[in-house]
Amino acid sequence: MERHWKSVLIIGILTLVADAAVNESTLRRARYDYGLFNASLELSTKVITSDIQGKAGSAVQSKHEPHLIRSSVIFGLSKAANESNVSPSCHAHLKQVQRGILSKQPWAMKVLDASGAKPSGFVFGQNYWLGSREACRGVQAPVGITLSRNYERVMHYSILTQSAPFGMDYRVIYLRHRSPWQVEIKVMSEQVLHIGLCLPSACGSEEVKQLARDYVAGGSFAEDDIFDMQPEVLYMKDLRLSEHFFQRLTFRLVVAAVLVTGALMLCAQQLRVAKRGDEPDPGLAPVESELWQAMDSLLKWQPLQDFVSCFDVANNWRKICATRANQPGEIPILNGLRSVCAIWILVFHVLWYMYFTVHNKTVLISYAEKAFFQYVSTAPLLVDVFFTISGFLQTYNFLRNDKQLEAVRQNNLWGNVKLFGKLLFHRYLRLGPLYLVVMGSVDLAFAYIGDVSVFHINERFDELCSHHWWRNLLFIQNLFDHREMCANWSWSLACDMQFFLLANIVLFIYARHPKLAKVLTLSGLLATISWSYGIGITTKFEFSFDSTYATGTQIYTSPFVRILPYIVGAIAAWCLQEQKLQVELSEQQTRWLWHFSLQVFIGCIYSTVKRDLGHLITISLFVLGRGLFSLTVCWMIVGSASGSGVWWSRLLEAKCFQHLNRLSYAIYLLNPLVIATVYSLTSTSSAADPFLLSVVCCGFTMIVYLASIAFSLAFELPYSNLSSLLLKGKPKTA
Numbered sequence: 001m002e003r004h005w006k007s008v009l010i011i012g013i014l015t016l017v018a019d020a021a022v023n024e025s026t027l028r029r030a031r032y033d034y035g036l037f038n039a040s041l042e043l044s045t046k047v048i049t050s051d052i053q054g055k056a057g058s059a060v061q062s063k064h065e066p067h068l069i070r071s072s073v074i075f076g077l078s079k080a081a082n083e084s085n086v087s088p089s090c091h092a093h094l095k096q097v098q099r100g101i102l103s104k105q106p107w108a109m110k111v112l113d114a115s116g117a118k119p120s121g122f123v124f125g126q127n128y129w130l131g132s133r134e135a136c137r138g139v140q141a142p143v144g145i146t147l148s149r150n151y152e153r154v155m156h157y158s159i160l161t162q163s164a165p166f167g168m169d170y171r172v173i174y175l176r177h178r179s180p181w182q183v184e185i186k187v188m189s190e191q192v193l194h195i196g197l198c199l200p201s202a203c204g205s206e207e208v209k210q211l212a213r214d215y216v217a218g219g220s221f222a223e224d225d226i227f228d229m230q231p232e233v234l235y236m237k238d239l240r241l242s243e244h245f246f247q248r249l250t251f252r253l254v255v256a257a258v259l260v261t262g263a264l265m266l267c268a269q270q271l272r273v274a275k276r277g278d279e280p281d282p283g284l285a286p287v288e289s290e291l292w293q294a295m296d297s298l299l300k301w302q303p304l305q306d307f308v309s310c311f312d313v314a315n316n317w318r319k320i321c322a323t324r325a326n327q328p329g330e331i332p333i334l335n336g337l338r339s340v341c342a343i344w345i346l347v348f349h350v351l352w353y354m355y356f357t358v359h360n361k362t363v364l365i366s367y368a369e370k371a372f373f374q375y376v377s378t379a380p381l382l383v384d385v386f387f388t389i390s391g392f393l394q395t396y397n398f399l400r401n402d403k404q405l406e407a408v409r410q411n412n413l414w415g416n417v418k419l420f421g422k423l424l425f426h427r428y429l430r431l432g433p434l435y436l437v438v439m440g441s442v443d444l445a446f447a448y449i450g451d452v453s454v455f456h457i458n459e460r461f462d463e464l465c466s467h468h469w470w471r472n473l474l475f476i477q478n479l480f481d482h483r484e485m486c487a488n489w490s491w492s493l494a495c496d497m498q499f500f501l502l503a504n505i506v507l508f509i510y511a512r513h514p515k516l517a518k519v520l521t522l523s524g525l526l527a528t529i530s531w532s533y534g535i536g537i538t539t540k541f542e543f544s545f546d547s548t549y550a551t552g553t554q555i556y557t558s559p560f561v562r563i564l565p566y567i568v569g570a571i572a573a574w575c576l577q578e579q580k581l582q583v584e585l586s587e588q589q590t591r592w593l594w595h596f597s598l599q600v601f602i603g604c605i606y607s608t609v610k611r612d613l614g615h616l617i618t619i620s621l622f623v624l625g626r627g628l629f630s631l632t633v634c635w636m637i638v639g640s641a642s643g644s645g646v647w648w649s650r651l652l653e654a655k656c657f658q659h660l661n662r663l664s665y666a667i668y669l670l671n672p673l674v675i676a677t678v679y680s681l682t683s684t685s686s687a688a689d690p691f692l693l694s695v696v697c698c699g700f701t702m703i704v705y706l707a708s709i710a711f712s713l714a715f716e717l718p719y720s721n722l723s724s725l726l727l728k729g730k731p732k733t734a
Helices: 002-040 045-052 055-071 073-080 088-102 106-114 133-140 205-217 222-227 249-276 286-298 302-309 313-321 333-354 361-368 371-377 379-400 402-410 413-452 461-473 488-512 514-538 545-550 552-556 564-577 587-608 615-641 647-652 656-680 690-728
Strands: 168-176 192-200 232-237
Touching: 055 073, 055 088, 073 088, 073 106, 073 192, 073 205, 088 106, 088 192, 106 133, 106 192, 133 168, 133 192, 168 205, 205 232, 249 302, 249 313, 249 413, 249 690, 302 690, 313 656, 313 690, 333 361, 333 371, 333 379, 333 615, 333 647, 333 656, 333 690, 361 371, 371 379, 371 587, 379 402, 379 488, 379 564, 379 615, 402 413, 402 488, 413 461, 413 488, 413 656, 413 690, 461 488, 488 514, 488 564, 488 656, 514 552, 514 564, 514 615, 545 552, 564 615, 587 615, 587 647, 615 647, 656 690
Parallel strands: none
Antiparallel strands: 168 192, 168 232
16 A cells, blocks of 8 residues: 555656646747747837836836936936937937836847946046947847757847847947046046947937936936046047048048059069060950050050069069078178067057057056066167167268269269259158058048047047148158157157258268268267256156156157167267277177177166156166167177177078068058057957967067068069169169
């Protein structure tokens, strides 16, 4: 009997479990089908309103509404909307969003979730409350993801399938805050809140801006209470490309430059085919054949052939890639110095432009002040390497050119003016085309990201270039405020052009009046040192990042300050060429000097590890440190020219650096443009992380390297060939 009851009990339990499983499966299937049903159901205002007017809706409203008004910007804007401050359709849709959130309609919950709210990290610079642009797109259309019905999920399937009953757009509104509870670094305008909002398409930008002003003015913004933000609405973006973009003059000029360059490259290819004696492809259409023959007949004119040959892609590619053994009289270490410093400065720009998109700016700056990262944070000092090399080569090549020296001595004033103009023309021809194309690309890129980027663009180069393009055209942009420069990283190129002019004037004088030229050079050296001390003490210069940025015009980009390494390099070249300084050193002494120069070089890089020194000590370190830094570079150049070296200098003389050196100018011009554009087109902010930075730097290096090859082939090497053609009668070969 007892055994019978146990059997009955077991059977009963199994039956209940089976029924429960069936019911659960049925419920799961019903929940899934409900989600699919909602995907095709056209929601109406009446349906939503009737749902909300129920008792459950009223209970939810009384429970959540006060919290939502203060914590959610999108909900706060919907409460601030009325018939007097927005259009009827915008008002109706915002109220529908409000009711949908309170009644927990799936599409409205997605709107709430896609709109930005305050994340953690505000104290250290988290001003990016961007929400999710992708989630806002999910409000408009079902999310394209397939989920199996075989697994139980604690979710409403309708959040994947249900769409909003009207159009929704993702937009970003920008508010300046004045909270004392955030670290203010004073490097551009970092105190700008970026708030992403998933808004009805019926609401115009001006309407939303006015709603935002009413919302923050009404004291409903909870974060304003606790963090004392005092927000001020600046502007709003709909993240759509302006119709005026394609009407910009730079767009037409850059497109024209690309088309003309492409046509010249095709002509060069046709010329190469003609020289091989190949006939046109018989499969060409009649019109194509006629064009081919017309081009062929036109290219029989010799001057045009010489010009078009400068754009020969195959020949230029061989020049970029060519490597050869170092020849006597060359200074092979220059290839390594330029290449390494160009990549080094690129790495610095990766961190610099990351500053405007990371949400832990304070942490990023703190990394830059640590001893381990000094090699990155002080990378701008490496610009002095380029100035030293330029000063050395300008003087060294001038003094070695006996024919030119004799011409300067024999010419009258007008003859020397013409010779000076010729040198300037060829310098401009080599540097100008690539520089001007990059400047136009900068204008277009920043006009584009200014419209479509979620980030507030601090440096609107599209506006600055439109007004101040003539400064860059004349290479005088560094004589103005650094905040008003078009492509402000080109300040060093302007300095180099100005130093080239001054150096040529002094060298022309030296050819005729050596003592006067020496007095002018030494006077210039003393003047720049005195000027640097005066400016540093007057501005209370410090190595801190805020002070360095604030004094950028007076110290960082000023040609009167930055000419010091150029003069040091010129003096070193004069000593090597004119004085023929020969110091008898043993092999051990020479090796010791090489290693000592490297130690001084690294010591100068790490001299800013302590950034809160007194003004006099700071400016002394700045001036004297840069002088020593330039002297170490001069020793490396002179040592390499004399054939001495150690293991690390031999690395810098490796053949691979010949290739990178040919791209160093393009790398220098392009890397800020590429880096700033890529960062600006990301959809969310990131965190500064040392390991991630190393990976990002490698990626940017490869991207810039490939871009530099393309730009060099199109806009640098052809004009360098043309300059050589005009000087020598034919393009130089690899």
